[in-house]
Amino acid sequence: MLRETPTGAGAAITAFADALAARYSGLGGTVVLHPTPGGPHVVADFPGRGSGVGAAPVLLIGHSDTVWPVGTLAGDVPWTSDGIRITGPGAYDMKSGLVVMEEALELLRALGDAGAVDHVPVRIIVTADEEIGSPTSGALLLATADGCSAAIGFESPHPDGDLKVGRLGSTRLALAVSGVPAHAALDPEKGVSATEEIIDQLLRVRDIAARATIRAEEHPAAKVLYNLGSITAPGLANVVADDAVAVLGFRFSDPDIEGEVLDEIEALTPVRPRAQVAVTRLSYRPAWQPRAADQALAAVISGCD
Known part of the structure; x- marks a missing residue:
């Protein structure tokens, strides 16, 4: 189902968050919805396996809101797919990133079920107000990140593929x-x-x-x-x-x-x-200036097959 979720569209973002929550639950996560007038923020925790049980979780960050108003799909920016590339409102920022997160969870579960991999816990947060500066999710983001070993944002990288290790x-x-x-x-x-x-x-x-x-x-x-x-x-x-x-x-x-x-x-x-x-x-x-740890994590991600 195609879903348009502009910031502040409470009913649309709620329906999208409910769909995410059901998906994360089906992948083995424990999900909590944090309601706001503009729609809920989604937090999900996935347990570690094997030697990773009890380790600090890795945090995956995304957002459900987009800048495109409802009706864009029926107007100037329709959904398109040529079998390789998909376009549409919010595809780049940032629903493609949410799809990558789900795919990673699917692979992780399959490998874990097969006994082929141990892994640390994974935590996900998908906020509903990133496009307007996270006024209702800022404190929740900080609380969710507390105790995590690393945090990775799943907005798409730069057009040339470079990962972002700093932000204005x-x-x-x-x-x-x-x-x-x-x-x-x-x-x-x-x-x-x-x-x-x-x-x-x-x-x-x-x-x-x-x-x-x-x-x-x-x-x-x-x-x-x-x-x-x-x-x-x-x-x-x-x-x-x-x-x-x-x-x-x-x-x-x-x-x-x-x-x-x-x-x-x-x-x-x-x-x-x-x-x-x-x-x-x-x-x-606040301004985020890259540190050595940020560069090291980006190098690890870039080197993954």
């Missing part, structure tokens, strides 16, 4: 401004425009991002990416607006620059008297 930090911020409403013609001096205030605040943010980009250029491979995702400023032309919100997206490769930028933005103060500014982290994943 990703942070989504809400910049909210409160002003004071007033009639723009009768008593404008009584008002404080949230729309004007948020424009000035966004200019500050752009300056912070630009200065961080210059600092990053001084370090090899360092990177800062900034995107103004949306501005919501409801109001009328004859009324001084009293609220406005912008959603900001940042990506960093350097943890020090990341910390400096976020501290500076979260310390923003109003330009106008009586205006208020609040910055909220909607999601946060």
Whole structure:
């Protein structure tokens, strides 16, 4: 069955999670569903065999949500298969990875049943909100990884086949401004425009991002990416607006620059008297810089037949 599972589509992701849970149970796993309004996160544990019993588990990580809205299959991005290659919404990121995980579990069970291999326990987590920064699954991911010997993400590798052993930090911020409403013609001096205030605040943010980009250029491979995702400023032309919100997206490769930028933005103060500014982290994943252990694990995986 073809399933479309955009982030936040609770019913669609629940049906997909139920199908995964049934599959993992059939492969010998103990499955726990962690409900959220956007659909459940799936955690499954598979016991070790032989000499691997009692060892620390290896964690396999995936996600069920995609960026494609429901209806994409019937529109511009249909399901296709030529017997070798499959295409469709979410095939690359990341349902192909979920298929590889299932295939590995099938092979592991078959080899174990035949007495041909001992193996350590395997733990799987499939989250429902990765595409928006894991706001409800972040803590669960940390708890699930606790005590594991290694963690492997099953999103597809780079197009050239290279495995990822590092990742840009990703942070989504809400910049909210409160002003004071007033009639723009009768008593404008009584008002404080949230729309004007948020424009000035966004200019500050752009300056912070630009200065961080210059600092990053001084370090090899360092990177800062900034995107103004949306501005919501409801109001009328004859009324001084009293609220406005912008959603900001940042990506960093350097943890020090990341910390400096976020501290500076979260310390923003109003330009106008009586205006208020609040910055909220909607999601946060810190920069992951590769270590020797990451490189060693990637070498092991690359060398597997």
